Amino acid sequence: MLCFWTLMIFYSAAIFADFLAPYSFKNEDRNFSYCPPTPIKLRHAGHLTAPFVPELKLHFNDIHKRIYTQDEGKRFPLKFFIQGDEYKFLGMFSTRRHLFGVDAPGRVYLWGADARGRDLFSRILHGARISLSIGLIGVFISFTIGLLVGGIAGYYGSWVDNILMRICEMFMMVPSFYLLLALRTVVPDNFNSLQIYFSIVAILSFIGWAGLARIIRGMSLSLREREYVLAAKGMGLSDFAIIVRHILPHTMSYSIIAIMLSIPSYILGESALSLLGMGIQDPYASWGNLLSDAMGIVAIQFAPWILLPGLFILITVICFNVIGDALRDSLDPLFKSDFAGL
């Protein structure tokens, strides 16, 4: 249950990322490179005040390390529903409102800044859009393919089954990570970010459908002997209608579990690609390419907050797995009644 709400929060945060984040994903200020999380203070000179952010002053110490000191001489009050970077709210209308922020030249970095002084909090929110949606879209595509291929193979049997299953095995034979890399190299370099996004989705779903197809094929092989399937055939329904109406729905309880358990692999796949610099390109943010900033030990040592995207990947993956397991436990009786002998 906790996991469910965590995911709900993640997904709604991703949907309203523009509004929740104080900055857009490419808003940078090089004066604040690797700025640590800014404190939000409620007290000034011993008195309670409205929340504010103190001015940050940059120094270099004797080994040229950046040191930010707080100077409460100049205070930037934290404002809600502030005007900021322009964006399209839910893709419908343009607005500049953000949930919170401070007036320039002050900057608020809830979770610190990256090398180019971009707000990590804003970028994680924007990255959630890509990382989380890739899981859903990828799963949707590969499950559509997997269900249809599995249903057709199992229902027709004989040579149709043979051909389709050999194709499946070709996909399952190659370790998926190498397949992922190999397919990525096929994608032209001059794609824009949207095209790259969709090619990553396509690649991930291309890899993912085979395993499901095999299992659905096994189920539909046994389901096609059911009398209601025979009855539907006798009624004059087309094979396609029988597969879609009478065979695939009976594999649903299994499929839902499989969907839940396989979403993480899409998120991880995207992260892996982006981490290696082959996925979503800067300045666009995904959790994977945010994490690629954290590949140097020096960066981690001086700016440990850039590991945060990894934590989000971890939490999301764990949540999907826990939910998948919980669903499996609760749907098990149902599943068993559908597949007593399987």
Place this chain on the structure above:
Amino acid sequence: MIPLLELKYVRKSFPLARNFWGQTKRWLTAVDGIDLSIFPLEHLGLVGESGSGKTTLGRMIVRLLKEDEGEIFFAGQNLSRLGSRRLRLFRQHFQMVFQDPFNSLDPRFTVFSLMAEPMIWEKNIPKTKKIEKIQHLLKAVRLPPDILNRFPHEFSGGERQRIAIARCLITQPKFLVLDEAVSSLDVVVQAQILDLLLDLQKAFGLTYLFISHNLRVVRKICRRIAVMVKGKIVEMGPMAEIFGDPRHPYTRELLTAAMDYKASPERNDMVFPSGVQLRDVGKGHFLLQ
């Protein structure tokens, strides 16, 4: 009289064992060369022990299985020659009622969607017309018309079998194969369904192939009986002839079991020498000799 359904030396085998190369080594002949004619408005009872190939025969007639050899004619049309598209249209003329109404109705469908399913392609029929038609048939099988939104598991076995029968009648078939259609029901409900079947026969002008292993049930609605053993019809004839003068040892055994038939001749070893044929022994009574 022209038969509605005519079977000419129909055979069907199932693979039993395969060798290493995937070739079938042993076959099980479930239906072994059956000739049979069924006339319009007739009820033919098909009885036989378990595994004698009754279901296989019924399924071949309604084209859920394809025969290996032989031909099946329905209203003059050679079913074996129909292409898949034309066959799908032709299916409306014959339907099958299955033994177990718990399995033959998809548990995820409501009564309405089950009953409307055979009309799925007739998109230009408005939903109210479909409902009207469905309710008319529900009334014909003596079910209340307000059950359209309920699911199969909410009904008793007898009610489900009525739904299954009503569903078969949607396409206005002329011919029904009833495969052990009442075997899973208790005696009282059995009698009700049999009554219903007789009424429906009159109302809709149906012809039945009534498959059963229970002679008592068959006697209630059939005037002609065929007895099947090991994929062959061994004896066939009018009700009174079979009951009054059973010739084949298996028929006698069936009668003994079902009706306390007095004679108890020892059962012959049932191996058929080749070249045996159904021979007329008078009064429409045929025997495998």
